[in-house]
Amino acid sequence: MTTIKQGRKYSWTFGAALGLSFAAAALLVPAANAGLFSGKPLPAAWNDAAAKADGDGSEWKVDAMTEKDGIEIAAANDERDLYVYVAARDRDTAAQLSGMFKQSFTIWLDPKGTKKKTFGIKVTPEMKRPAGAARQEQPKMGSSRKPAYTAGLVEGEDEEAIPLEGVEFKNGLTRRERPLFELRIPLERLTAKAGDIVGIGIETSKIDESAMPKTEGGTAGRTGRGGARGEGFGPPSGGMPGGGGGEMGGPGGGMMGGGPGGGPGGGGRPGGGSGGQETSLPSPLDFWLKVKLAIKE
Numbered sequence: 001m002t003t004i005k006q007g008r009k010y011s012w013t014f015g016a017a018l019g020l021s022f023a024a025a026a027l028l029v030p031a032a033n034a035g036l037f038s039g040k041p042l043p044a045a046w047n048d049a050a051a052k053a054d055g056d057g058s059e060w061k062v063d064a065m066t067e068k069d070g071i072e073i074a075a076a077n078d079e080r081d082l083y084v085y086v087a088a089r090d091r092d093t094a095a096q097l098s099g100m101f102k103q104s105f106t107i108w109l110d111p112k113g114t115k116k117k118t119f120g121i122k123v124t125p126e127m128k129r130p131a132g133a134a135r136q137e138q139p140k141m142g143s144s145r146k147p148a149y150t151a152g153l154v155e156g157e158d159e160e161a162i163p164l165e166g167v168e169f170k171n172g173l174t175r176r177e178r179p180l181f182e183l184r185i186p187l188e189r190l191t192a193k194a195g196d197i198v199g200i201g202i203e204t205s206k207i208d209e210s211a212m213p214k215t216e217g218g219t220a221g222r223t224g225r226g227g228a229r230g231e232g233f234g235p236p237s238g239g240m241p242g243g244g245g246g247e248m249g250g251p252g253g254g255m256m257g258g259g260p261g262g263g264p265g266g267g268g269r270p271g272g273g274s275g276g277q278e279t280s281l282p283s284p285l286d287f288w289l290k291v292k293l294a295i296k297e
Contacts, residue, residue, distance in 0.1 A: 041113075041197050041292040042066050044075040044082070051076040051083040053184040055172030060085045068287050069093065071202055075291045079194055082109075082187055082293065086202065087180035092282035094178040098147045099125025102208035105285070106154065108201035109185065111192040115199055115288045117157045119190060121169060121183060124150050146173050187293075195295045201288040207281060 043064075045051075050059045065074045065085075070093030074085040086107060088094035096103055108120040126148040151169040152161025168184040192198050 041290040042073070042075065043292050044077050044294045046294040046296055047076040047078045047081075047083055051085075051182075053083065053168035053170050053182040055170035055180070055182055057085060057087065057172060057174065057180045057182060066289060068202075068289065069285050070282075071285065071287075073200065073202075073289065075200070075293075077187065077194060077293045079296070080187060082183075082185045082190065082192070082198070084183040084185070084200065085180070086183075087174055088178040091178075093285070096204050096207075096282055096285065097125070097179045097181075100211065101281070102211040103205045103284070105202065105204040107181070107183065108199070108203060108288075109190055110199035110201070110288075111190045111196065113197035113199050113290055115201060117201065118155070120154045120201075121164070121167065121185075122152050122154045122161045123169070123181070126150060146171070147179065192293065194293050197290055197292050199288055200291055202285050204285040206284055 045061070045064055052059070060074045060076075065072045067073075067089060070088060070090040072085075072087045072089050076083045084107065088097050095101060097105060104122060104124040106117075106120045106122045108117050110116045110118050112118075149169075149171050151164060153164055153167060154161050166186050166189055169181070171179060171181050174180050187193055190198065
């Protein structure tokens with residue numbers, strides 16, 4: 001019986017961490033460009049009851065994922081349902097998905113395998129910054145500050161969200177306290193079947209100007225692919241070094257087990273300063289990929 005479960009964690013001496021960074025990078029290379037419209041479709045795994053929309057995420061294989069703009073995505077299906085895993089891989093993306101910039105986001109699905117916004121799950125974070133809290137303050141490791149969300153179905157770009165019916169949505173946190181989301185969508189609702197190619201899109205709304213961190217001069221930071229990777233899901237810090245980059249691992253704990261969510265590499269996205277007063281904010285997310293649904297062998 002084929003499952004999609006994988007878990008492994010490591011003790012982090014400098015040498016082990018360096019070696020794992022190269023190993024993790026090698027694992028992700030085959031899937032790095034998979035699914036994007038310029039490459040081959042991302043193959044969905046056949047689900048033998050391992051994948052669930054429960055917000056845990058530890059059952060997903062790291063090397064079966066594709067990554068784009070700080071988002072990790074994986075998919076699995078059986079004859080009846082499509083399961084989708086979405087997780088923030090770096091701090092900039094985590095800040096957007098957790099509501100730090102007052103953004104909602106939509107996970108789009110197109111049963112024809114194109115970029116048409118046919119059917120989507122619109123997600124709105126409900127986490128609120130405590131009154132008087134510093135805008136640049138980051139969550140402490142182990143604080144498990146999991147945002148709350150409301151989710152609804154949209155059938156078109158400008159349509160109002162309606163209650164979820166027949167679709168399961170659960171959120172959680174990776175081991176590095178970054179947001180993850182799991183969906184179960186009936187294939188009948190998508191008018192798709194095993195073996196088809198479907199399009200999956202990730203789109204965030206624009207950053208709310210009132211949520212932009214203020215610089216010492218009192219002006220809001222600029223929007224761009226700035227900031228550095230670090231722990232938790234606090235807002236970008238204008239290029240200040242992130243802690244503990246390069247770790248691979250997901251929501252599980254202990255020396256054995258675990259799953260996706262950390263990702264290899266310790267560097268931030270291009271941009272950001274090294275001590276300047278202007279904070280570089282992440283750009284809104286908007287991309288699509290193709291997923292080929294699995295057929296039971």
